[in-house]
Amino acid sequence: MNSIDLDQTATSVRAATLDDLEATGALLRPGSEGYDAARAAWNLAVDLRPAAVAVPTSVEDVVAVVRAAAAAGLRVVTMSTGHGMGPLAEASLDDVVLVRLIALTGTTVDPETRTARVLGGTQWGEVVTAASAHGLTALHGSAPDVGVAGYVLGGGLSFFGRQHGIAANSVTAVEVVTADGSVVRATADEQPDLFWAVRGGGGGVGVVVALELALLPYADVFAGMLLWDRERAPEVVRAWTEWTRTAPESVTTSLRVMSFPPLPELPPFLSGRHVVVIDGAVLEDDDTAAAVLAPLRALEPEVDTFARIPSGQLLHVHMDPPAPVPAVSDHAVLGELDDDAVAAFLEQVGPGTTSGLMFAELRHLGGALARDAGAAGALRRFEGDYALYCIAVAPTPQAAVAGKAAAYQVVRAMARWSRVALLPTFTEARVDGSRFHDGEDWARLCEVRAALDPQGTFTTGVGG
Ligand SMILES: Cc1cc2nc3c(=O)[nH]c(=O)nc-3n(C[C@H](O)[C@H](O)[C@H](O)COP(=O)(O)OP(=O)(O)OC[C@H]3O[C@@H](n4cnc5c(N)ncnc54)[C@H](O)[C@@H]3O)c2cc1C
Structure with a gap:
């Protein structure tokens, strides 16, 4: 699994432009080889045509592309698998860089603490396989190829749900690349607003590059x-x-x-x-x-x-x-x-x-x-x-x-x-985001998003 060294991340990333990234092959524009494969969503009815696609293989790559996109005045959309991109199906993405998290995957299970650490593009099948080697499982949904991050950003309804609750609330820590290109670790004690917003608040706060989950003791x-x-x-x-x-x-x-x-x-x-x-x-x-x-x-x-x-x-x-x-x-x-x-x-x-x-x-x-x-x-x-x-x-x-x-x-x-x-x-259509949350929570979410992403760099298409 890729490890994330936050200090190293902060100092090693140089300010690349989108052209720099394209020259190294880290960014694909329409017509270039790999663009179509990288933008392809799991839901084949969703035909996303962004201005460019990046397929980061490290947190540093994510930081570089978010900074370059923001500097160029473009918006950023994250896609792990494309199971849930319906809200953007009919949107113009001419001003969007799609960050495709297909290569940023990996799972580590700690059987002592009954937790898993997963990278931002990891799918449930991989997590469940790793957990089951220790007699553990997780609050996953019905399909192995759904992404963990997209699922918990939307709450997550599991066949363990009526007993153990909403999957998002099993998240114990997140690491997020925010709109200014910082890598921020958030837990109940550090950056509590970001931690709160990621658990069920949708993807509008940044690119989730890693998260930690409490596992369930069912072999x-x-x-x-x-x-x-x-x-x-x-x-x-x-x-x-x-x-x-x-x-x-x-x-x-x-x-x-x-x-x-x-x-x-x-x-x-x-x-x-x-x-x-x-x-x-x-x-x-x-x-x-x-x-x-x-x-x-x-x-x-x-x-x-x-x-x-x-x-x-x-x-x-x-x-x-x-x-x-x-x-x-x-x-x-x-x-x-x-x-x-x-x-x-x-x-x-x-x-x-x-x-x-x-x-x-x-x-x-x-x-x-x-x-x-x-x-x-x-x-x-x-x-x-x-x-x-x-x-x-x-x-x-x-x-x-x-x-x-x-x-x-x-x-x-x-x-x-x-x-x-x-x-x-x-929900695979564009709807009023207040329909997902209790009134006070919706107001708080809007405030947290505005504070973390004042320019509106991140968009998901759903929930305003
Ligand atoms: C066959 C099938 C079965 C399903 N079963 C269930 C189920 O049992 N329970 C349930 O609750 N849902 C279920 N879903 C819905 C699924 O959980 C959502 O579509 C979820 O959003 C998919 O997440 P993803 O990362 O795979 O998809 P994506 O389309 O890649 O992402 C979905 C959303 O999350 C955002 N996102 C994804 N990854 C990141 C990241 N790393 N950082 C920031 N934002 C990110 C995207 O921008 C997008 O807004 C199912 C869907 C399908 C098609």
Whole structure:
């Protein structure tokens, strides 16, 4: 792993211009070899065309590019994987240098303190693999190739979440290249405003070049999925929403109504089918977990993979796409779902419908996610009972328009049960950032951003 020596960083970086950086190959402009690969987002429907792309391999490289961009009056956008760049999909990036953190990766686990230190572009798969060698895991999301930094900047909703809270609040230290090109370490005691803002406040405060995380002591976990044909959706959706009302905090699950094209690379139980899937984790011993799941298993799923598995395998339970896809989405946070709400959801995506979506998902919130975490960052809690997330495959601009309309139609149909709040990591459109935070927190975040980045060098496209 690259180590970060802050004193050395401060003295060794010379003031390079963008032209200097281009001459050394550290910066790529349109038309140059490597520009297209470096700007390519995981979400292939997001076509970012910045004025230049840098692919730093060290913290010093990040400092040099941020200073050069600011000196040239350009803005800076950070991208680790491009899972969450939707808010910038239609923005002009003519005045933007994209800092692509694909080469600034690395993980070190300290089993004694149960912490991991990760570099700014590191993906969850690498962290979980390193942690699991010590019988540990982390508050990761559903996909191995999502970036740790982007996920915690947006809060982070994990299958451990109802028990252990918002992932951002497991961060214990961050190192950030700020708008003036300084490398600042922030913890609860040093630079507390920056530390607070990084944990759930979005990326507008700088480039996160490293962070430290508290790990969870689970070597294995009871987890898996249950699958039925979509014809069973009316009873399954009703049973799950009823079940989630009393499910213990040790359980975090998702329900998706999914549609798959007939593709040879898909397993037969998915290829060409409409299905309803419940998946997640139950942080209990086997007998208790079986008792908790009994009401769902009583619906006799066609596939039932729930069992005790190594905790590292939890990253594969949700069956997220293993490679980049073009996709568009819409999202809402919902309150309690009564019979009318279930009927409205089924009217959109239930048996016989042709929504055009790859899936419509309800993730169960509540528990520790809903409680005000004492020493929390900018996202102290998630409001609401469920996160609704609707996604459509969008291989062409026309398909993107149709897909967005299809996703919005489900969100609109659920408006009666919607809250104003949104979860940042599920929001792929430009929205008012105050929808992510409690009022006081939003005001504080705006102040912290203005103090750290008075020229507005950093932009994420989301949340104003
Ligand atoms: C298949 C899939 C599964 C997902 N599962 C979950 C899930 O289970 N739970 C959940 O909460 N979310 C989930 N997400 C959403 C995901 O967490 C967000 O899209 C997240 O923002 C992705 O972070 P990233 O770094 O991979 O993406 P990027 O698109 O690279 O970055 C996303 C945002 O973070 C900023 N950013 C990234 N890295 C840095 C950095 N080092 N410094 C400063 N800013 C940075 C970017 O500027 C951008 O604003 C999922 C998304 C997909 C596509």
